[in-house]
Amino acid sequence: MNIAQPYLLFLGDVTDPLAAKTARGIVQWRPQACLGELRLTDETVSLGLEALTLEQAKANGAKTLVIGTANAGGVIPRTWVETLITAANLGFDIASGMHQRLTDIPELAALASQGNIQLFDVRHYDERLDVGTGAKRQGKRLLTVGTDCSVGKMFTALAVEKALTQQGINAQFKATGQTGILIEGTGISVDAVVADFISGAVEALSPSFTDHEWDIIEGQGSLFNPSFAGVSLGLLHGAQPDALVLCHEVGREHIRHLPHAALPSIRQTIEANLMAARVTNPAVQFVGICLNTSKIDDKEAEALCLEWSEKFNLPVTDPVRFGVDDIARRVAAL
Amino acid sequence: MNIAQPYLLFLGDVTDPLAAKTARGIVQWRPQACLGELRLTDETVSLGLEALTLEQAKANGAKTLVIGTANAGGVIPRTWVETLITAANLGFDIASGMHQRLTDIPELAALASQGNIQLFDVRHYDERLDVGTGAKRQGKRLLTVGTDCSVGKMFTALAVEKALTQQGINAQFKATGQTGILIEGTGISVDAVVADFISGAVEALSPSFTDHEWDIIEGQGSLFNPSFAGVSLGLLHGAQPDALVLCHEVGREHIRHLPHAALPSIRQTIEANLMAARVTNPAVQFVGICLNTSKIDDKEAEALCLEWSEKFNLPVTDPVRFGVDDIARRVAAL
Numbered sequence: 001m002n003i004a005q006p007y008l009l010f011l012g013d014v015t016d017p018l019a020a021k022t023a024r025g026i027v028q029w030r031p032q033a034c035l036g037e038l039r040l041t042d043e044t045v046s047l048g049l050e051a052l053t054l055e056q057a058k059a060n061g062a063k064t065l066v067i068g069t070a071n072a073g074g075v076i077p078r079t080w081v082e083t084l085i086t087a088a089n090l091g092f093d094i095a096s097g098m099h100q101r102l103t104d105i106p107e108l109a110a111l112a113s114q115g116n117i118q119l120f121d122v123r124h125y126d127e128r129l130d131v132g133t134g135a136k137r138q139g140k141r142l143l144t145v146g147t148d149c150s151v152g153k154m155f156t157a158l159a160v161e162k163a164l165t166q167q168g169i170n171a172q173f174k175a176t177g178q179t180g181i182l183i184e185g186t187g188i189s190v191d192a193v194v195a196d197f198i199s200g201a202v203e204a205l206s207p208s209f210t211d212h213e214w215d216i217i218e219g220q221g222s223l224f225n226p227s228f229a230g231v232s233l234g235l236l237h238g239a240q241p242d243a244l245v246l247c248h249e250v251g252r253e254h255i256r257h258l259p260h261a262a263l264p265s266i267r268q269t270i271e272a273n274l275m276a277a278r279v280t281n282p283a284v285q286f287v288g289i290c291l292n293t294s295k296i297d298d299k300e301a302e303a304l305c306l307e308w309s310e311k312f313n314l315p316v317t318d319p320v321r322f323g324v325d326d327i328a329r330r331v332a333a334l
Numbered sequence: 335m336n337i338a339q340p341y342l343l344f345l346g347d348v349t350d351p352l353a354a355k356t357a358r359g360i361v362q363w364r365p366q367a368c369l370g371e372l373r374l375t376d377e378t379v380s381l382g383l384e385a386l387t388l389e390q391a392k393a394n395g396a397k398t399l400v401i402g403t404a405n406a407g408g409v410i411p412r413t414w415v416e417t418l419i420t421a422a423n424l425g426f427d428i429a430s431g432m433h434q435r436l437t438d439i440p441e442l443a444a445l446a447s448q449g450n451i452q453l454f455d456v457r458h459y460d461e462r463l464d465v466g467t468g469a470k471r472q473g474k475r476l477l478t479v480g481t482d483c484s485v486g487k488m489f490t491a492l493a494v495e496k497a498l499t500q501q502g503i504n505a506q507f508k509a510t511g512q513t514g515i516l517i518e519g520t521g522i523s524v525d526a527v528v529a530d531f532i533s534g535a536v537e538a539l540s541p542s543f544t545d546h547e548w549d550i551i552e553g554q555g556s557l558f559n560p561s562f563a564g565v566s567l568g569l570l571h572g573a574q575p576d577a578l579v580l581c582h583e584v585g586r587e588h589i590r591h592l593p594h595a596a597l598p599s600i601r602q603t604i605e606a607n608l609m610a611a612r613v614t615n616p617a618v619q620f621v622g623i624c625l626n627t628s629k630i631d632d633k634e635a636e637a638l639c640l641e642w643s644e645k646f647n648l649p650v651t652d653p654v655r656f657g658v659d660d661i662a663r664r665v666a667a668l
Contacts, residue, residue: 134560134595191530198529198564223567226468226614230532230568237560261468261613272609279595280560 001127003095003120003185004063005033008052008087012080013040014069020045022097022179023068029158029183035062040083054083058090064120066182067096074099074123081105088117095120097178122181125192125201132199132238134280139209142287142331143241144219145273147263149228149256151249152319153219154180156290159319160245161216163328170212174205176235180218191220191231198234206239214331217241223272224264225255233276240280243287243331244273250304251295266312287334288315288327335461337429337454337519338397339367342386344421346414347374348403354379356431356513357402363492363517369396374417388417392424398454400516401430408433408457415439422451429454431512456515459526459535466533466572468614473543476621476665477575478553479607481597483562483590485581486653487553488514490624493653494579495550497662504546508539510569514552524572525554525565532568540573548665551575557606558598559589567610574614577621577665578607584638585629600646621668622649622661 009023027034027047036052065087076098084094088111096102102119103109112119144153157173164171175187193201206215217239221228246269255261270286277284289308293301301318309316315326343357361368361381370386399421410432418428422445430436436453437443446453478487491507498505509521527535540549551573555562580603589595604620611618623642627635635652643650649660
């Protein structure tokens, strides 16, 4: 899967800013990949990019129309379909993180099967994979892991990649979820592969390499999340990480959406991940903790990072508030 | 998925007795479900069942033709297709654990889509599933776990189900792999579901119940197998087991097919499984260890079971040599 950039970001008629999180992530992490935005109504949320028609964007060199929004059912609204078909007829590739497949829209499927355009349904994965083996691969790998889902694992991975790059270390972000794939233009949605192939998918995503220094792999879920822990463990084994960064949201009281499911402690999360990761890399170690401290103020956040830094003997930071330079320095020293 | 019994077991032209393992398992555990066998040549392995033509079997009440063999590529040989089509035309449902789908054979697909027959590709899973939640369900559950793949987890689960039944306890076997599904006639191949739904598949397979006492759930893989551990962890969380039985092959030197991957110790396997299982059932406990002792003699096996029984303070047995009555008694007492 190689989604051609630059993108025209399609926002449909979405009015809830949270629903445009994916588009916002692309703009934040790959601004040079974003040529402009396309909104269907004046009320639609804006990312502050140049407003372009399909024709204007095409003339400016846009390669892919990216559906940068999410909704509850994951269904592509009927009011968007005309725009998508027009884009395809103009020669745009189209990428979507929606649950409903672009290939289920007959006009789009027809254009794609004629070889005119490519459709990328990044929430799905249909290509052939091999079963993972855990055999040692060349190159160094960092994986972000967490106490739960939605605690900043993608954000942290992208921040670490950026900080390493700024420190002159050649690092590559490896995307394992929809938003990450749209940001990077490539990747594998590991929760969408057949269960037998989870670790194999990660081995394919981050194969042996000698042309750069680090792969920074986006984590998913948590070993303690009763919905998705299988994905997290296969991802951990497949990544055979040299370095782990633990992500956590301060103030979260239970596993997301599951009030009956207790959140693990930081210590439990560290121990469980180290024990499991040693199956494919006995030398694995934690290099830092990234906290989402949005529920407390700057001062409290700073104090908490300092306290936990001493407690766990690791750099502890909020990547949004304080950056990840200390973690990147520790990674660079490995 | 509900495969109608009794079966006519189809052995094709297979001459390697090991390739007929699935058929042999069905005969061993569900002899009353096996009406007869169908072999294409005189050299084909036999299960010792009555040889029946398709017409004879149909007249005797057979409902499903079961492909009871495996081969390396999982492809249905062309020399079998005529027999399968004839069977379908006679009104047989067909069940297969092969990788290649029965539905890829156009004549069979046509008969199935007309509603004349049902095709069961038990290695695949296409039905809708919900994501697991880990919420507490009614009923008691036992899960077999292991140091690795192919160490007797299905055999042990079926043996425990049988021993409990003989002790007057109402227990139901829950199949999670191809052979188990063909034996039981129902189940979900958990390694074939999309990764996000592993624990959800097991929650669907063993939902809340009050009409019997125990679900005996077939385990898969191992938390220490770098190819398949994601499946094992999702299965463990989804099963929310009250009781675990550890399975192990004595003398195995490394993870199956992977000389670089170390086998975990019994102690490690116990601790890792307890830690992970507590996420969905804090009261989980081990109730026994089942060893495949085929590489040592009776006397050595007996001595080893005794030694480990004291060491781990659990009933330790080889289910083939010595049965699982002690384990079943411990289960019954829970």
